[in-house]
Amino acid sequence: xxxxxxxxxxxxxxxxxxxxxxxxxxxxxxxxxxxxxxxxxxxxxxxxxxxxxxxxxxxxxxxxxxxxxxxxxxxxxxxxxxxxxxxxxxxxxxxxxxxxxxxxxxxxxxxxxxxxxxxxxxxxxxxxxxxxxxxxxxxxxxxxxxxxxxxxxxxxxxxxxxxxxxxxxxxxxxxxxxxxxxxxxxxxxxxxxxxxxxxxxxxxxxxxxxxxxxxxxxxxxxxxxxxxxxxxxxxxxxxxxxxxxxxxxxxxxxxxxxxxxxxxxxxxxxxxxxxxxxxxxxxxxxxxxxxxxxxxxxxxxxxxxxxxxxxxx
Ligand SMILES: [Zn+2]
Ligand SMILES: [Zn+2]
Numbered sequence: 638x639x640x641x642x643x644x645x646x647x648x649x650x651x652x653x654x655x656x657x658x659x660x661x662x663x664x665x666x667x668x669x670x671x672x673x674x675x676x677x678x679x680x681x682x683x684x685x686x687x688x689x690x691x692x693x694x695x696x697x698x699x700x701x702x703x704x705x706x707x708x709x710x711x712x713x714x715x716x717x718x719x720x721x722x723x724x725x726x727x728x729x730x731x732x733x734x735x736x737x738x739x740x741x742x743x744x745x746x747x748x749x750x751x752x753x754x755x756x757x758x759x760x761x762x763x764x765x766x767x768x769x770x771x772x773x774x775x776x777x778x779x780x781x782x783x784x785x786x787x788x789x790x791x792x793x794x795x796x797x798x799x800x801x802x803x804x805x806x807x808x809x810x811x812x813x814x815x816x817x818x819x820x821x822x823x824x825x826x827x828x829x830x831x832x833x834x835x836x837x838x839x840x841x842x843x844x845x846x847x848x849x850x851x852x853x854x855x856x857x858x859x860x861x862x863x864x865x866x867x868x869x870x871x872x873x874x875x876x877x878x879x880x881x882x883x884x885x886x887x888x889x890x891x892x893x894x895x896x897x898x899x900x901x902x903x904x905x906x907x908x909x910x911x912x913x914x915x916x917x918x919x920x921x922x923x924x925x926x927x928x929x930x931x932x933x934x935x936x937x938x939x940x941x942x943x944x945x946x947x948x949x950x
Pocket of ligand 2: 801856876880
């Protein structure tokens with residue numbers, strides 16, 4: 638009897654895991670956006686958004702323990718403090734970018750007088766918000782795609798982006814592990830076109846929300862089944878290939894939110910097998926937080942990042 642009951646319980650557990658595998662991606666992404674909708678309608682939109690974001694991180698943290706994609710990635714890699722440090726440094730930068738977004742249109746109107754008419758004429762401000770956000774996501778993705786692809790293909794930029802790829806495990810906490818210079822480049826490339834088109838501040842908020850929820854999803858170590866979503870959004874499955882040590886897999890799937898530019902420019906990669914767990918880089922990243930920030934600015938630091946032997950003089 639006991640053995641029978643145990644078998645039933647374990648079968649039930651299997652079904653629950655499978656259902657969670659299919660539901661977790663849409664639940665966290667669309668649930669996060671629904672939370673963002675209420676946060677933006679509240680008296681404290683930013684506090685509300687941070688609350689929803691924290692809840693999503695917590696849910697993913699639990700799911701990582703219940704249905705991990707790779708059990709070995711649950712072990713600490715000694716980088717958690719650095720991961721959080723880089724996340725906070727980058728988040729501070731995003732906040733500054735948000736402030737600039739608030740005042741930039743005014744400056745643009747004053748300083749770039751000849752362009753002002755063009756600016757106000759181009760953005761479809763009277764369209765429903767959902768269409769405006771969809772346009773913003775695709776326009777921003779063009780900048781995200783190329784800044785990301787350049788960061789992989791040009792050594793000058795790789796020295797900053799390597800920090801993000803140096804991790805040997807993916808989990809929700811190392812989503813924001815970016816060198817500040819890498820983030821700055823990415824934000825400029827993705828947001829300046831939107832300023833120039835005259836996108837309103839609210840659209841930037843929504844773009845920020847989409848990017849935030851997509852980011853924690855692409856890095857989470859949860860065995861999610863994303864099926865058709867793989868052809869529209871940057872899913873955990875696609876992003877794991879991007880972190881592969883094998884560059885035939887790693888120099889693919891540059892999309893941060895949507896994959897439209899990967900599909901158009903021939904870097905979409907999604908073969909019919911489980912995505913890679915052999916992730917990381919060939920070079921060596923410095924140990925401490927400040928050392929990691931400084932490393933791309935010194936000659937020997939760059940040689941370490943590239944996996945070349947140090948020069949003595
Ligand atoms: Zn990358
Ligand atoms: Zn990543």
